[in-house]
Amino acid sequence: xxxxxxxxxxxxxxxxxxxxxxxxxxxxxxxxxxxxxxxxxxxxxxxxxxxxxxxxxxxxxxxxxxxxxxxxxxxxxxxxxxxxxxxxxxxxxxxxxxxxxxxxxxxxxxxxxxxxxxxxxxxxxxxxxxxxxxxxxxxxxxxxxxxxxxxxxxxxxxxxxxxxxxxxxxxxxxxxxxxxxxxxxxxxxxxxxxxxxxxxxxxxxxxxxxxxxxxxxxxxxxxxxxxxxxxxxxxxxxxxxxxxxxxxxxxxxxxxxxxxxxxxxxxxxxxxxx
Amino acid sequence: xxxxxxxxxxxxxxxxxxxxxxxxxxxxxxxxxxxxxxxxxxxxxxxxxxxxxxxxxxxxxxxxxxxxxxxxxxxxxxxxxxxxxxxxxxxxxxxxxxxxxxxxxxxxxxxxxxxxxxxxxxxxxxxxxxxxxxxxxxxxxxxxxxxxxxxxxxxxxxxxxxxxxxxxxxxxxxxxxxxxxxxxxxxxxxxxxxxxxxxxxxxxxxxxxxxxxxxxxxxxxxxxxxxxxxxxxxxxxxxxxxxxxxxxxxxxxxxxxxxxxxxxxxxxxxxxxx
Numbered sequence: 001x002x003x004x005x006x007x008x009x010x011x012x013x014x015x016x017x018x019x020x021x022x023x024x025x026x027x028x029x030x031x032x033x034x035x036x037x038x039x040x041x042x043x044x045x046x047x048x049x050x051x052x053x054x055x056x057x058x059x060x061x062x063x064x065x066x067x068x069x070x071x072x073x074x075x076x077x078x079x080x081x082x083x084x085x086x087x088x089x090x091x092x093x094x095x096x097x098x099x100x101x102x103x104x105x106x107x108x109x110x111x112x113x114x115x116x117x118x119x120x121x122x123x124x125x126x127x128x129x130x131x132x133x134x135x136x137x138x139x140x141x142x143x144x145x146x147x148x149x150x151x152x153x154x155x156x157x158x159x160x161x162x163x164x165x166x167x168x169x170x171x172x173x174x175x176x177x178x179x180x181x182x183x184x185x186x187x188x189x190x191x192x193x194x195x196x197x198x199x200x201x202x203x204x205x206x207x208x209x210x211x212x213x214x215x216x217x218x219x220x221x222x223x224x225x226x227x228x229x230x231x232x233x234x235x236x237x238x239x240x241x242x243x244x245x246x247x248x249x250x251x252x253x254x255x256x257x258x259x260x261x262x263x264x265x266x267x268x269x270x271x272x273x274x
Numbered sequence: 275x276x277x278x279x280x281x282x283x284x285x286x287x288x289x290x291x292x293x294x295x296x297x298x299x300x301x302x303x304x305x306x307x308x309x310x311x312x313x314x315x316x317x318x319x320x321x322x323x324x325x326x327x328x329x330x331x332x333x334x335x336x337x338x339x340x341x342x343x344x345x346x347x348x349x350x351x352x353x354x355x356x357x358x359x360x361x362x363x364x365x366x367x368x369x370x371x372x373x374x375x376x377x378x379x380x381x382x383x384x385x386x387x388x389x390x391x392x393x394x395x396x397x398x399x400x401x402x403x404x405x406x407x408x409x410x411x412x413x414x415x416x417x418x419x420x421x422x423x424x425x426x427x428x429x430x431x432x433x434x435x436x437x438x439x440x441x442x443x444x445x446x447x448x449x450x451x452x453x454x455x456x457x458x459x460x461x462x463x464x465x466x467x468x469x470x471x472x473x474x475x476x477x478x479x480x481x482x483x484x485x486x487x488x489x490x491x492x493x494x495x496x497x498x499x500x501x502x503x504x505x506x507x508x509x510x511x512x513x514x515x516x517x518x519x520x521x522x523x524x525x526x527x528x529x530x531x532x533x534x535x536x537x538x539x540x541x542x543x544x545x546x547x548x
Contacts, residue, residue, distance in 0.1 A: 063379035105337035126425030151400030
């Protein structure tokens with residue numbers, strides 16, 4: 001089963017387009033976890049156990065682990081998901097990009113070492129730089145298209161032959177690059193108009209949408225702009241709004257409530273639109 | 275002392291524009307190293323000891339370590355350089371790029387955890403995504419501009435307001451983004467004409483040039499196109515052509531000879547041009 005099929009099954013099973021970002025930061029961990037031997041792993045396990053019936057994917061962001069040498073805890077987190085919730089796909093958020101044999105090493109890192117189901121990648125180096133990822137046909141390759149930050153427009157918004165660069169990128173990604181049908185795109189929740197333009201170009205390709213919650217993206221506008229004709233095609237990520245819903249030792253209960261609220265808010269708007 | 279000053283001192287001291295890429299691959303290691311407890315570290319130490327008077331920088335590519343969980347050997351390699359050859363700067367080739375607090379984590383990874391003197395970054399996410407790196411004023415931030423692979427042109431070569439995207443990027447990097455004077459750019463050796471256009475735009479900003487040797491870039495053409503008016507401003511990287519000059523246990527001697535030959539070839543053309 002390829003990544004997109006696995007993702008859509010999880011979306012159906014849990015009636016959810018919600019993805020939870022697992023981005024632990026030592027200073028923000030609840031006291032209960034901070035004093036554990038593997039603080040990030042304890043935190044993540046509790047969050048996962050509290051939300052696994054409410055999400056369609058988990059998205060650990062690798063820099064949070066790499067900054068402090070916690071690769072083993074990232075590995076153990078992904079292993080924990082695969083052992084306990086094998087239906088929930090894991091998107092490794094790494095935004096990798098390099099050429100030739102080096103890109104092959106990054107693909108090994110994501111898909112073999114960490115056993116991620118999908119990885120985020122940066123397209124600036126072009127189609128041949130993505131090929132070492134794309135050739136893992138059963139894995140998902142989530143290409144940055146229009147990011148949620150204001151500076152995203154510096155390059156992505158430049159006009160190329162009458163349209164913005166990120167739209168040109170969307171055409172490449174939905175067209176010649178997508179031979180294995182395993183591409184997804186990242187479009188920030190902060191730009192619903194641009195999300196709508198990407199959706200027009202890419203058909204049913206799923207869009208990973210960060211930026212709701214802490215970054216200010218509006219759920220109703222995202223759904224209105226981004227759902228595909230089937231009422232699917234979105235993976236809406238929230239990290240801080242869920243995992244730090246409480247800074248106390250009730251963090252898991254608070255995270256479950258925040259995930260439930262956001263999943264249901266998404267579903268209310270989905271059903272209005274369908 | 276900031277990164278560029280440190281780099282230029284090393285270039286003067288060793289009369290060299292050569293950077294050696296430390297990209298170990300288990301299958302290509304000489305038998306002598308393959309059976310060591312820390313194979314990559316043994317390989318790198320021998321290479322560094324054999325070439326430290328011939329180079330202006332070392333550039334370990336992080337995917338080679340991350341693919342197989344060898345972060346500790348990367349750390350130890352950088353520590354070995356800093357303890358034994360403190361004048362030689364280390365460029366961590368990681369091509370990182372993300373936004374906000376995540377970019378801060380990647381900067382911590384490169385500059386605090388690994389203690390690199392510089393890191394390569396990907397500009398697709400725009401100026402604000404680079405700021406967490408750039409604010410380390412004493413560190414170098416090496417931004418991808420025009421990469422050496424054929425597919426590099428897919429995005430980088432698109433025409434924006436009458437010029438290619440990579441030239442627009444060069445203007446941003448040499449201008450508004452370079453408040454701390456710590457930016458360098460990557461331009462592949464395979465595109466000497468494009469290297470010349472970047473040089474026209476960026477003044478004396480140093481250019482990191484991969485792609486000589488294994489990827490086919492021509493040394494004379496690179497120097498002709500890329501030297502700044504002072505006869506400096508280039509960091510010419512070779513990885514495989516040097517570190518795998520021999521596949522036998524004479525690898526260090528062979529690497530020294532290959533580094534000497536390439537340094538001297540670069541210098542012959544430099545002096546012809548000056």
